[in-house]
Amino acid sequence: MKDAESQAAFSMPVLETAAPDACASCSSYRAANLRKLGVAVGSWDYVVALAGNPNTGKSTVFNALTGLRQHTGNWPGKTVSRAEGGYAYDGKRFKLVDLPGTYSLLSTSLDEQIARDFILFGQPEVTVVVVDATRLERNLNLALQVLEITERAVVCLNLADEASRHGITVDDRQLARDLGVPVVPTAARFGRGLRELLHAISEVAAGRLASRPQRLEAEPAAIKKALTELMGQIKASLPDLPNPRWVALRLLAGDESIVEALRSGQLGSLRAMDAPQAAPA
Numbered sequence: 001m002k003d004a005e006s007q008a009a010f011s012m013p014v015l016e017t018a019a020p021d022a023c024a025s026c027s028s029y030r031a032a033n034l035r036k037l038g039v040a041v042g043s044w045d046y047v048v049a050l051a052g053n054p055n056t057g058k059s060t061v062f063n064a065l066t067g068l069r070q071h072t073g074n075w076p077g078k079t080v081s082r083a084e085g086g087y088a089y090d091g092k093r094f095k096l097v098d099l100p101g102t103y104s105l106l107s108t109s110l111d112e113q114i115a116r117d118f119i120l121f122g123q124p125e126v127t128v129v130v131v132d133a134t135r136l137e138r139n140l141n142l143a144l145q146v147l148e149i150t151e152r153a154v155v156c157l158n159l160a161d162e163a164s165r166h167g168i169t170v171d172d173r174q175l176a177r178d179l180g181v182p183v184v185p186t187a188a189r190f191g192r193g194l195r196e197l198l199h200a201i202s203e204v205a206a207g208r209l210a211s212r213p214q215r216l217e218a219e220p221a222a223i224k225k226a227l228t229e230l231m232g233q234i235k236a237s238l239p240d241l242p243n244p245r246w247v248a249l250r251l252l253a254g255d256e257s258i259v260e261a262l263r264s265g266q267l268g269s270l271r272a273m274d275a276p277q278a279a280p281a
């Protein structure tokens with residue numbers, strides 16, 4: 001993006017204008033606190049990842065918050081690599097990372113691996129899982145996998161307008177209780193719900209919202225023993241690697257791509273992924 005454009009994005013009016021009598025404690029005021037930074041993130045306080053199945057509106061959310069113009073369209077697989085941009089909100093700077101769509105953290109296609117590696121090893125402070133409210137059951141598979149590895153998550157229940165058009169009602173409060181993390185209904189294409197999303201991300205990033213994510217039952221004793229041993233070895237050789245438990249589980253499952261990534265040293269180098277990177281305009 002050119003400088004002038006980036007400057008324009010910086011000063012662009014935000015989502016919806018705050019009412020003149022907006023007070024500092026209401027959500028309109030908070031939305032007015034958004035500054036879209038485009039690619040000019042500079043330094044940042046928090047890294048936020050946008051994860052989710054293909055075609056759920058991740059890039060639409062990314063564009064709305066950063067002022068950038070990532071490719072969007074109504075078919076899956078548009079975003080094929082990581083894109084970064086930023087925004088400032090409530091006195092903090094957020095680096096937002098738009099990821100390719102992925103159905104699962106176990107996926108093996110290249111763009112899905114890019115998403116998987118960032119979610120697992122990029123150490124975002126907050127992972128926003130953008131789910132399609134019209135296909136909730138399928139989308140929750142990835143959401144539950146993400147909640148296995150991080151407490152710092154927000155579920156963005158997008159395409160809420162499409163859901164109501166199809167007569168689908170989602171009880172977002174119950175879903176939030178069931179998942180143990182904030183759930184924010186949005187219609188990103190129309191800018192709806194984004195102020196609440198910004199607020200939830202900010203609260204989770206700052207640790208002001210305590211999440212208790214839904215986790216699967218404990219594993220059988222034999223697996224637990226093998227896991228503990230393997231995790232010990234992984235931690236000894238790669239002390240800084242986030243999510244050693246996930247890596248150990250994949251090794252036990254015989255995941256060749258993880259075996260190879262460990263052998264080649266690729267897993268050890270993934271943590272360098274937070275170097276600033278320009279997003280194509």
Ligand SMILES: Nc1nc2c(ncn2[C@@H]2O[C@H](COP(=O)(O)OP(=O)(O)OP(=O)(O)O)[C@@H](O)[C@H]2O)c(=O)[nH]1
Nearest residue numbers: 054055056057058059060072077078079101187188
């Ligand atoms: N009706 C409606 N359409 C939306 C909404 N959010 C996004 N869309 C549309 O859904 C389509 C997919 O949006 P994208 O932002 O490209 O989705 P994505 O998740 O980035 O897709 P991939 O990069 O392929 O994984 C586009 O046509 C958007 O305009 C929404 O809230 N309501």
Ligand SMILES: [Mg+2]
Nearest residue numbers: 058059078079
């Ligand atoms: Mg996309």
